[in-house]
Amino acid sequence: MSKYLLDKFLYTVDRDPELTERYREDPAGTVTWWEAEMANTVLNCIPAEKTTWLAFDDEERRALAEHDHVALFQMGAHPFLTLTLFIALFERDHGPMEYQRAYGKAMEHISMPYPDIAT
Amino acid sequence: MAELAAVIASTHHPFYYRASTATGADRPPFADEWVAKIEAFRETLTRAEPDVLVMVGSDHFHQLWLDNMPQFLVGKAPFFDANFHNEEREFGLPKMTLRGEEDLAAHLLRDGLDRDFDLAFSNELRIDHSITCPIITLRPQADLPIVPVYTNIFAPPLPQPKRFVQLGRAIREMVESWESDKRVAVIGTGHLSLELGGPRQFGEHGPDPEFDRKAVEWIASGDIEGCLAEVSLESLHHPGNATHGFMDFMLMMGVAGEGAKADHVDTLDLFHTMEAYFTWYPNGVPSSSGVSA
Numbered sequence: 001m002s003k004y005l006l007d008k009f010l011y012t013v014d015r016d017p018e019l020t021e022r023y024r025e026d027p028a029g030t031v032t033w034w035e036a037e038m039a040n041t042v043l044n045c046i047p048a049e050k051t052t053w054l055a056f057d058d059e060e061r062r063a064l065a066e067h068d069h070v071a072l073f074q075m076g077a078h079p080f081l082t083l084t085l086f087i088a089l090f091e092r093d094h095g096p097m098e099y100q101r102a103y104g105k106a107m108e109h110i111s112m113p114y115p116d117i118a119t
Numbered sequence: 120m121a122e123l124a125a126v127i128a129s130t131h132h133p134f135y136y137r138a139s140t141a142t143g144a145d146r147p148p149f150a151d152e153w154v155a156k157i158e159a160f161r162e163t164l165t166r167a168e169p170d171v172l173v174m175v176g177s178d179h180f181h182q183l184w185l186d187n188m189p190q191f192l193v194g195k196a197p198f199f200d201a202n203f204h205n206e207e208r209e210f211g212l213p214k215m216t217l218r219g220e221e222d223l224a225a226h227l228l229r230d231g232l233d234r235d236f237d238l239a240f241s242n243e244l245r246i247d248h249s250i251t252c253p254i255i256t257l258r259p260q261a262d263l264p265i266v267p268v269y270t271n272i273f274a275p276p277l278p279q280p281k282r283f284v285q286l287g288r289a290i291r292e293m294v295e296s297w298e299s300d301k302r303v304a305v306i307g308t309g310h311l312s313l314e315l316g317g318p319r320q321f322g323e324h325g326p327d328p329e330f331d332r333k334a335v336e337w338i339a340s341g342d343i344e345g346c347l348a349e350v351s352l353e354s355l356h357h358p359g360n361a362t363h364g365f366m367d368f369m370l371m372m373g374v375a376g377e378g379a380k381a382d383h384v385d386t387l388d389l390f391h392t393m394e395a396y397f398t399w400y401p402n403g404v405p406s407s408s409g410v411s412a
Contacts (some may be wrong), residue, residue, distance in 0.1 A: 004185055011180055014205055043186060069316075079316025079360055080273070081180060084205055091209075100321045107318035114317060114360055118275040119185055 003076045004119040005054050009034060009064060010072075010081035012043075014088065024089045028065040035061070070106050076115040121223075123294050124302040125167035126399040128338060128371035129160070130392065131176065131252035131308035133210040149389060156385050156396065157256045163383045163398035164257045166405045167304055171220045172258070173227075173294065175268045175307030175370055176249030181205075182241075183269065189239030190278050191286060193231070194246070194267035195224035201246045201254075215251055220264035223297055227266060230293045236286060244269075253308050270370065272309065272363045280350050283366040284343055287373020291401075305374050309367030311335070311393045312358035319359060321391050327358035331393045334365060335386055338397050341379035343372050368395075375399040 013019045013034070023030045040051040056064070063071035067089070072082050083103065091099045135157065138150045181203045183189065201215040224240075231238045246267050254261050268290070271277055287307075294303045311334050312327035319326040337346040346369060355362045375381070383398035 007185060011184065015181075015203070017204065017208075043184060073316065078180070078274070081316075083316035083320070084209065087209055088205065097321060103316075104314075104318050104320040104322075110318050113356060116275075 002054065002056070002060070003078075003117065005039060005056060006060055006064070006072060006075060006077040007081055007119060008039070008054075010077060010085050012038060014081065014085040020085070020088050023085075027067050031056075031061055031064045069103065070110075073107060073110065074115055076117050078117050121171075121294055121297040121299040121301050121303050123291060123305065123401045124169045124405075125164060125304040126291075126371060126375045126401060127164060127253070127257065127304060127306040128368050128375075128395075128397040129253055129256065129306070129308045130310055130394045130396075131249050132389070132392065132394055133206065133212065133248045133252060135252060136213075136255050137211040149387075153387055153389070153394070156387055156394075160383065160385060160396040160398070161257050161259075164304060164306075167400065168302055168405070169263060169304035170301040171223060171303045172263050172265045173223070173268060173290065173303060173305040174246075174250045174253065174265045175270065175290075175305065175367055176246070176253075177270050177272045177309075177364065177367060179247055179249065179273060181247045182245050183271075185274060188271060188274050189269070190271045191236060192239040192241055192244075192269040193224055193228050194219065194241050194244040194269070195221055195228060196242050196244060197221060199244055199246050199265065199267060201251045203245065203247055206248050210248065212248055212251060212255075215254070215261060217246070217254065217261055218264040220266050222299070223294075223301075223303070224266045226297050227268070227290070227293050230296065231289060234289050234293075236289060249308055253306050257306065270367055272366050277352060277363060277366070279352060280355075280366050280369050281347055283370040284347065284373035287370040288376075289373075290370075291374045291376070305371070307367050307371040307374070309371075310361060310364035311368075311395055313361040313364060313392050314359035315361040317360045323390055324388060325359070325391070325393045327362075328388075328393070330358035330362070331386075331395075334368070335384070335393075335395055338368055338372060338395070339381045339384045341372060341375055341377060341381070343369075343377045346372065371397075375401070
């Protein structure tokens with residue numbers, strides 16, 4: 001399991017408007033493409049200087065492909081990254097603050113202590 | 120030597136810009152009260168007549184990322200561009216460019232390293248809403264040079280709360296030993312209880328009003344010892360999962376000093392989180408003309 005790689009997906013998709021839209025429209029395809037092409041790119045290095053070892057496990061791939069923010073929280077993905085990206089994905093389909101409140105309510109069964117987000 | 124003209128601690132609510140500029144049906148019912156409180160808060164900085172602003176905040180995974188994460192970082196550059204795509208998208212924040220005060224930045228870096236704070240630095244730093252929100256609220260003309268100081272309250276492992284207080288104390292001593300005739304205000308922003316991306320987010324109040332009440336009392340009375348006795352990296356999980364941002368308030372308590380009562384204290388109980396505003400005048404409350412009384 002790699003909380004770091006989950007966070008890297010959320011971070012890189014959130015900051016790129018085209019990728020954000022692509023993830024909204026085709027989540028499974030975007031996750032497959034991202035893992036093949038982007039997961040091992042060091043953000044401050046040239047493309048040739050790739051990392052050789054980063055990959056999702058099956059449950060991580062599923063959670064991302066299904067836009068499952070509750071599962072991402074339970075895996076310890078950084079909640080700020082998940083929230084920010086998911087607001088970008090879905091707030092537009094709802095009334096003011098409606099999506100944010102529903103997002104919290106979907107996690108109301110989760111009690112303290114929350115999953116560790118340290119990477 | 121430079122004079123510490125004011126010490127200011129504030130929450131940084133990214134919705135303020137949009138709420139305060141909205142009109143008609145888009146203007147939220149709490150906007151007028153919020154604007155009135157901010158304008159009174161702004162006056163506390165204006166009266167101090169600062170020349171330079173040291174701005175303490177925390178990058179929210181914008182430029183700083185998990186492949187290379189500093190704990191404390193000083194920005195040293197002639198200019199700082201500001202705000203990121205996702206802040207424009209979610210909060211409507213504008214693009215900004217602020218001037219930098221490189222001489223003070225160099226002094227904080229050299230003196231800080233010599234005081235055993237292993238400060239990271241950046242010569243090309245794009246700053247985010249943790250610094251631009253207080254510019255928008257306190258100095259909307261954005262005309263003063265700044266020195267950004269970023270802390271890691273966001274990506275664990277984090278420094279201990281006492282380290283934030285220690286850095287705050289050091290920042291004060293370093294500002295006051297800067298060979299300059301400038302008037303410096305140190306402005307830092309953090310959070311009271313806050314939950315982001317968890318089950319307690321976006322409630323009717325902040326997630327832990329009792330923590331907020333105690334936190335405001337600690338800050339307003341300068342009760343650093345009492346605060347440190349109750350606050351730990353572990354305890355800050357309980358009031359809300361983003362409450363580690365309170366450590367930036369603790370840093371500012373360090374700047375203000377043990378037992379230093381704030382000269383201006385105000386709060387606003389908003390949905391989702393409590394706003395809190397504090398100003399100290401280390402050298403006396405300035406008169407309306409800006410001259411120390």
